[in-house]
Amino acid sequence: MARQGETYFKQYDARGGLYKQAQTSSPMRDHRRAFRAQFDFSLKGKRLLDAGCGYGSDLPFYAKRGAKVYGIDPSTAMIALAKQSHPNFPNLSVQPVQKTAFPARSFDVIASIYALHNAPDLRQAFRELHRILKPNGLLLFLVQHPLFVFLLKKNPRYHGKAVVKFTIPDMKPPCTIVQPAHTFSDYFNEFVFDRFELLTFEEGKEAVPLWFLAKLRKRGAPR
Ligand SMILES: C[S@@+](CC[C@H](N)C(=O)[O-])C[C@H]1O[C@@H](n2cnc3c(N)ncnc32)[C@H](O)[C@@H]1O
Known part of the structure; x- marks a missing residue:
């Protein structure tokens, strides 16, 4: 039997269509605007991976800037929706971020919005992202803010493993997703800083920030 941690994405198999409907019918939110603003460098001729691309809302943004x-996404339904919405993108596949089939040093840039926090083991995810990035390649990710996640905890101990329930805004009928609760030190720790240099950090401006983003550069080799 699959461990629960390996199956968080299955919720998107069941609800992907409704998620796409809710997202496409609401205006672009601050988090996506802030994330896109990070692409202040040329993507021309760069190989870019959208890790956890969902139904593919950001694929045209990267392609217009010249990226290959x-x-x-580990959800078969999400990748099916992405292929349906973007038939001109041939390189979409069902894979989780923590174990991909890409050769080492495949990408110049990896981008990931609201997906990485679903990975139960972030160390494994960072190890894999590091493996498939080229030296000096960029990793940009945006995830749920650990403070927001902390307030969803039934037993409010910041440290300690837990799963939380989160209701995605604007979805009708309301959609509650179960996901692992990560702390800041799951993202920023010696293991990660051995492999990546932190270039940018930004967090949501909401009363309780919903998200944070980070831009990291892969170091030549772990120190
Ligand atoms: C909230 S959606 C975000 C999708 C898309 N990036 C967007 O901004 O619309 C979360 C996505 O993360 C995916 N996901 C869940 N676990 C994942 C994992 N281990 N690796 C990569 N993606 C994952 C889900 O299948 C889902 O498509």
Whole structure:
């Protein structure tokens, strides 16, 4: 039997269509605007992976800037929706971020919005992202803010493993997703800083920030 941690994405198999409907019918939110603003460098000729691309809302943004775009998501339904919405993107496949089939040093840039926090083991995810990035390649990710996640906890101990329930805004009928609760030190720790240099950090401006983003550069080799 699959461990629960390996199956968080299955919720998107069941609800992907409704998620796409809710997202496409609401205006672009601050988090996506802030994330896109990070692409202040040329993507021309760069190989870019959207890790956890969902139904593919950001694929055209990267392609318009000249990137050769790849997308992965462990949800079969999400990848089916992405292929349906973007038939001109041939490189979309069903794969989780923590174990991909890409050769080492495949990508110049990896981008990931609201997906990485679903990975139960972030160390494994960072190890894999590091493996498939080229030296000096960029990793940009945006995830749920650990403070927001902390307030969803039934037993409010910041440290300690837990799963939380989160209701995605604007979805009708309301959609509650179960996901692992990560702390800041799951993202920023010696293991990660051995492999990546932190270039940018930004967090949501909401009363309780919903998200944070980070831009990291892969170091030549772990120190
Ligand atoms: C909230 S959606 C975001 C999708 C898309 N990036 C967007 O901004 O619309 C979360 C996505 O993360 C995906 N996901 C869940 N677990 C994942 C994992 N281990 N690796 C990569 N993606 C994952 C889900 O299948 C889902 O498509």
